[in-house]
Amino acid sequence: xxxxxxxxxxxVAGRVLLIEGQPGSGKSALALALIDRGAxxxxxxxxxVVRIRDTLLxxxxxNTCGLIEIHNVGIAELPVTEGPVALLLTLDPAAPRFPxxxxxRDIEGVPIPMLPxxxxxxxxxxxxxxxxxxxxxxxxxxxxxx
Numbered sequence: 001x002x003x004x005x006x007x008x009x010x011x012v013a014g015r016v017l018l019i020e021g022q023p024g025s026g027k028s029a030l031a032l033a034l035i036d037r038g039a040x041x042x043x044x045x046x047x048x049v050v051r052i053r054d055t056l057l058x059x060x061x062x063n064t065c066g067l068i069e070i071h072n073v074g075i076a077e078l079p080v081t082e083g084p085v086a087l088l089l090t091l092d093p094a095a096p097r098f099p100x101x102x103x104x105r106d107i108e109g110v111p112i113p114m115l116p117x118x119x120x121x122x123x124x125x126x127x128x129x130x131x132x133x134x135x136x137x138x139x140x141x142x143x144x145x146x
Contacts, residue, residue, distance in 0.1 A: 009042035011081040021091030026119035033125035040081040044068040056085040056110040086136035089117040
């Protein structure tokens with residue numbers, strides 16, 4: 001099992017959405033917006049991952065399981081989940097408006113779709129859900145977790 005740093009992750013309809021960015025870039029803010037829409041926290045600023053066959057599974061990191069930093073508020077404790085990784089959003093203010101090709105990043109030997117993603121506007125959670133639907137890997141067969 002490996003731990004990915006500077007990655008926040010949430011479970012959305014059984015798949016895990018990874019959110020990558022520098023400290024202060026908005027990872028936790030996007031995660032909170034998604035949680036407000038029904039997502040479940042996997043990990044904030046670190047995520048444990050393990051490859052099982054052709055699937056990358058993400059789980060809460062043991063040292064910060066269930067904890068998320070809320071900017072200007074403090075640390076909150078939330079329920080957590082785990083599941084198959086479907087998409088990596090890379091927070092980038094210069095992300096292209098219309099992505100033409102979706103690159104992949106190899107994580108633990110599993111190619112994961114990687115989408116540059118502009119952070120910070122009011123509808124970022126809705127945009128992230130559409131990104132997952134349009135560009136994310138499907139659930140592995142027989143896996144229907146939240």
